[in-house]
Amino acid sequence: MQIVIVGCGNVGRSLIEQLSKENHNITVIEEDSDVIQNVVNNYDVMGIVGNGASYSILKDAGIESADLMIAVTDSDEINLLCCLIARKTGHCHTIARVRNPVYAREIDFIKEELGLSMVINPEEACANEAAKLLKFPSANKIDTFAKGRAELIRITVSENSKLCDKSIKDIAQELKLPVLIGIVRRGEEVFIPNGSFIVRAKDEISVIGTPRKMLAFFKKNNLPTVGVKSTIIVGGGQTCYYLAQQLIAFGINVKIFESNAERCDELASLLPEALIIHADGTDRQELLEEGLIGAESFVVLTGVDEENIMLSLYTATVSKAKRIIRVHRAGYNELIGTLDVGSVLNPRSITADKIVQYVRGMTNSMGSQQLESLYKMDDDKVEALEFIIPAGSPVIGIPLHELPLKKGTLIACINHHGEITLPTGQSQIQEGDSVIIITTCTGFDEIEDILAEK
Known part of the structure; x- marks a missing residue:
């Protein structure tokens, strides 16, 4: 596919890194010439220095023939304007990152009127992941397939x-x-x-x-199966707001630590059911006084990764709370893997993965297959994918033990008309089934990709 990406921050760079491996023709637009030079030197992409909301710049990037335009600059308004110009000029699919909660209440209207294919809010997506984990606190992460089945x-x-x-x-x-x-x-x-x-x-x-x-x-296995009833959240930003909204709706008791007095007033107005504490959430004594030891869950969302990691490690020494932290820097992945910090949320990865899933779905819709779900895991070393099996697929009607699967590939689950089965060697895939594949061979686009070459 011909893809134009506007904005080369954390999310943009993650998209470039993932999509450039999948043989797409990518053009990147970014105002910082040093950033463009770095990207062009490291990835197989074209780079243009300029404002992505400029018609002439988009035209130079090939928007008239592009299949998809992704706008992930730091400005919601620029992202929306980029998508509007792209739709009017090239009639391509458009994806915009939109973070302002004011727009969140109008997102359906904006999406319809501007003809957007997808709108993603990193903070809201991050909060959704945290909410799922607090409903099932034994889990580090939960991914769903087959429409939740x-x-x-x-x-x-x-x-x-x-x-x-x-x-x-x-x-x-x-x-x-x-x-x-x-x-x-x-x-x-x-x-x-x-x-x-x-x-x-x-x-x-x-x-x-x-x-x-x-x-x-x-x-x-004697693991908790009931959601938490109380939580302490450190850091009162937008992710906190989206998460607290959901938790309150679940009937969960929410305490929020925020050091900025003005933001405390805003949160008190927006979330009257929550207890807003104007204090430094990294102060251990304050946390202990507000019941950290007895809290069932502890979510750290400050803007400093190091503080989030250290707070989680400290909490493990005084409490049995379910711990969730937000970490922005990809460079900390190896370190975090050696530490007991609880569940880790990376907004950049969550956002990029959802966009890549959409791109994979677009790619497959142009052919005969349909990708229903895609999850990247373990620092992108593993993918879990769900395919709908079309008529004529070479995997239909053959016992699984006879299929020559690529090394590191597992057929994990078959959904046949809503009936979920874990396959055996004698199981057979039928037309219309959805099949869940787990593989270390990343980049599968079609179900045929699971088969080894003869």
Whole structure:
């Protein structure tokens, strides 16, 4: 596809990095010439220095023949204007990053009137992820497939877990549940495990199954299955606002620490059901006085990654609270992987992954396949994808044990007319099924991509 990306900040660069690997023709527009030079030197893209909201600049970037324009500058208004010009000039699909909560209340109107294909708010997307985790506090991350009929849930194996030091095969025999351990992360290594793989303490495992069976899995392993009833949030920015809104609607007791007095007044007006505390949330004594020890969850959303990490580590020493932190810098991924900081949210990754999923869907809609869902995991080392199987697909009607799958690829789940099954070697895929694939071979566009070359 011909793609124009306007804005080369954190999200823009992440998009360039991911999409340039997938053989798209990408042109990047950015006002900072040094940034453009750096991007052109490191990725197979074209770069134009200038304002992406300029008709002439967009024309130079090839907007008239582009399939997609993605606007992710720091300005909502520029992003929307870029999309409007692109639609009028090139009639292409358009995606805009829009962060201002004022626009959030009017987003359906804006999307319809400007003909936007997609609007994404990084703060709201981040809050949605946090809310899901607080409803299921045992999980590190939750991804859904088959319109919510299947879940891929990540948990960390503790030393006293029933899963510890057992093979995948033995775990399946003991649990007698139709769930599948599809991914194991151990330090920096990621595995698609076979039956003989031994699960160890501190492994992060990804388990797939229906919501009901996943609930049974958690109960059999003595893991909490009920959402939290109270939370402390440190940092009163927009992510905090979106998250607190959802938690209050769930009936969860919310306390918010915010050091800026003016922002405290705003939050008190916007969130009358929450307790707003004007204090430094990094002050341990303040946290203890406000009930950190007894809190069921603790969410750290300050603008300083280091503070968020340290606060989470401290909280682990005094409380059993479910911990969630926000981290912006990708460079901290390796460090965080060695620390017990709880669940980690990266707004850049969440935003870029949702846009890449849309791009993959566009690519496939131009052919015969349809990509329903895409999740990138473990620092982009693994992808979980859901494909709808069209007529004539080479995977139809063949026992799975006869399919020559690429190494590091697993058919994890089949959805046949709403019935979710974990496949065996004798299972067969049918036309119209949706199939969930887990793979370390990233970049699959079609279901045929799972097959090894003969």
